[in-house]
Amino acid sequence: MSTLKKAQIDHLAKHLEDAQLNCQDVHKITDDYPEMDFADAYAVQNQIRAQKMERGERIVGYKMGLTSRAKMEQMGVHSPIYGFLSDRFEVQESSAVPVSRFIHPKVEAEIAFMTKQDLQGPGCTVAQVLAATDFVMPAIEIIDSRYENFRFDLVSVIADNASSSGFVTGGQIAAVDGKDLSTLGVVLEINGEPREVGAGAAVLGHPANSIAQLVNMLAEQGESLPAGSLVLSGAITSALAVEPGDCATVRAQGLGSVTVRFS
Ligand code: OOG
Numbered sequence: 001m002s003t004l005k006k007a008q009i010d011h012l013a014k015h016l017e018d019a020q021l022n023c024q025d026v027h028k029i030t031d032d033y034p035e036m037d038f039a040d041a042y043a044v045q046n047q048i049r050a051q052k053m054e055r056g057e058r059i060v061g062y063k064m065g066l067t068s069r070a071k072m073e074q075m076g077v078h079s080p081i082y083g084f085l086s087d088r089f090e091v092q093e094s095s096a097v098p099v100s101r102f103i104h105p106k107v108e109a110e111i112a113f114m115t116k117q118d119l120q121g122p123g124c125t126v127a128q129v130l131a132a133t134d135f136v137m138p139a140i141e142i143i144d145s146r147y148e149n150f151r152f153d154l155v156s157v158i159a160d161n162a163s164s165s166g167f168v169t170g171g172q173i174a175a176v177d178g179k180d181l182s183t184l185g186v187v188l189e190i191n192g193e194p195r196e197v198g199a200g201a202a203v204l205g206h207p208a209n210s211i212a213q214l215v216n217m218l219a220e221q222g223e224s225l226p227a228g229s230l231v232l233s234g235a236i237t238s239a240l241a242v243e244p245g246d247c248a249t250v251r252a253q254g255l256g257s258v259t260v261r262f263s
């Protein structure tokens with residue numbers, strides 16, 4: 001079911017993408033469109049994706065969000081969601097990213113997956129995800145809600161492409177064979193100080209379960225996950241706000257570390 005007309009979806013997609021491009025926060029869209037539902041929200045996100053592709057951006061994969069209790073509680077939204085990743089969101093490891101490129105950025109510690117086979121739902125399982133995984137690696141996601149004070153509800157955040165704005169991958173790539181991603185330890189440091197710690201199991205019991213849920217949600221939209229997709233499985237711990245001068249590092253057990261500096 002959806003409640004919005006095509007013209008309203010196009011209007012909201014432009015409104016939210018302009019907020020991103022101009023680094024200007026906006027009111028949560030459900031204040032003006034309280035009847036909006038889940039289907040409308042993904043329709044707005046899909047329209048933002050179409051706008052970016054029209055301008056020559058390439059979709060490199062997806063990110064899952066709100067997949068850990070820490071994140072659900074931090075944001076007050078308790079269902080996993082997804083967003084798309086454009087090639088323009090990639091930030092080079094160890095480079096200095098100007099905070100002025102964002103509204104109010106936060107960093108998250110995540111495990112990223114690269115797929116080597118197409119995955120199609122419904123009914124996609126953890127085993128199918130592991131068999132289709134080329135490698136995993138540590139990642140920092142830079143999230144930046146377009147909404148004032150990062151305050152949103154489920155429908156608003158989905159329409160806003162799940163707060164996607166940047167990601168950094170690095171450390172080492174590793175095959176999943178012989179690795180238990182649920183007990184993989186992860187540390188999120190700011191300026192060399194360990195601030196958040198966790199393990200893969202924080203993400204829906206196992207990070208691969210997050211990818212399976214993504215594939216099953218994409219199936220509801222008539223879409224699948226193509227081979228060669230990069231997928232961020234969701235923050236293991238709470239997200240941390242960053243300021244100019246901050247340096248964020250994610251260390252993942254046996255997978256090295258990934259760092260980004262903010263200027
Ligand atoms: C929504 C995106 C959450 C994650 O990893 O949980 C997310 C938000 O908190 O702004 O990326």
Ligand code: MG
Pocket residue numbers: 063064065108110141143232234235
């Ligand atoms: Mg995230």
